[in-house]
Amino acid sequence: MANRLGLGDEEEGDVGTLWHSLEWLTFCVMVVGGALPYASQYQQILQTKNTDGFSTHVCLVLLVANILRILFWFGKQFEVTLLLQSVVMVLTMLVMLNLCCSVQNTNRITTKQQHITDLEPRFFWSWDGFEDYLIFLLAFTLPCAFTTLLLLDSSLFVESLGFLAVLTEAMLGLPQLLQNQRKHSTTGMSVNMVLLWIAGDSFKTAYFALKQSPLQFLLCGLTQVLVDLAILYQVCLYSQDPWDKLA
Template sequence: MDMGVDMEEEVERSWSLLSWVASCVMVFGGVVPYVPQYQEIQRTSNTEGFSTRVCLVLLLANILRIFFWIGRQFELTLLLQSVVMIVTMLAMLHLCCSIQSTNRVSTKQHHITDLDLRYFWCWSGFEDYLIFCFAFTVLCAFVTFLFVDSGLFVETLGSLAVLFEAMLGVPQMVQNFQNQSTRGMSVKMVLLWTAGDLFKMTYFVVNESPAQFWVCGTVQILVDVAILLQVFYYGQEARIKLG
């Protein structure tokens, strides 16, 4: 009898440890693919292989997800993941702005205060991106405060959050197509993206997260596969030209 109880306690402890590890991976795993990209940009002083619109998509998605959590409290792990991702994207933007400022030939600069939509998200200073994020957050806070008691609003907010996140890889995929190149990207990096999205998908299903999350996960995996095919295709073309 005691042996059975001890076995149950051991299984329970193991499961708790596994759950804790899974939560840590969920919080920090999403930023892992950006570490080699950050290092590559630093090393080469070239931002050509990275689309800052990825930062835009992730910032919007995670800010909206935080307000979705206020209206419908799901796992705290997913809230912490959003905070970590926002910090990571701001770090990527700061690096890109620093590199572009150093490499800039023209003295003409563009700022958010110019109110010129032609240069939206192509501003010269990091502070412009901070102003945009602050303004967007204040707007979301105001609207959420007004409609937080509406179930329809909260669910719509969640759907918008995951819709932005589901489109995460699309700006990168479009940039690759326009450049006819995946310079700055590697199979290893894209595989890390895909593995991370597969893990997230599994986490959403196991933890019975809101349906919006696993729909988002499915779309992200499909986009990851498309980008992986681009890396193979354009990489092969580059080798043929060099050969």
């Protein structure tokens, strides 16, 4: 018997299968899509053995933001897709940091190294050992997790934690934007990474709107798209032939 849409059982099954496939594709894009832009930057650093065009402060922003977002989930359980997205992003940023440390140590001229235990504020997030970054992240995560556990029943704290998480994530492109502005150059930065940022953040923002995710996520997505477009403008501004650079 035909259903209300005039579809037979077989056609209805095909539509259901297609819809399920689209949902699964959306899930995969949301979970790993945010990490994909860094594959291009990773490959570029690996080939050139140079990290000058990539700001490791991007890693700092994303690590802090996604650790806070994971803690936010325990107070306000949003889609598991977004939780997995944060876990994947944390792992991706650790891989990027490990590569940057390896390349910088290979290229280092002096024997003097900077470590977190030196307690030098001017060398914050410019340490030579990957383990220094792990120590910082552990020192950051444990107190935050303990505080979240204590105040889990406070809606004010939970909502504030969510806003802090997405506000930090919204500043993702800011370190790269400022570095480009300071150097008046985007040389060494993967333009493909920026283009994928724009595509990914636009898709993510649309997903937040359609899924009626917490307001914090939507505001974060819109801000990220604007920053991404500003970085793309820098590519055109600082390149003598922007169309070649975008090719």
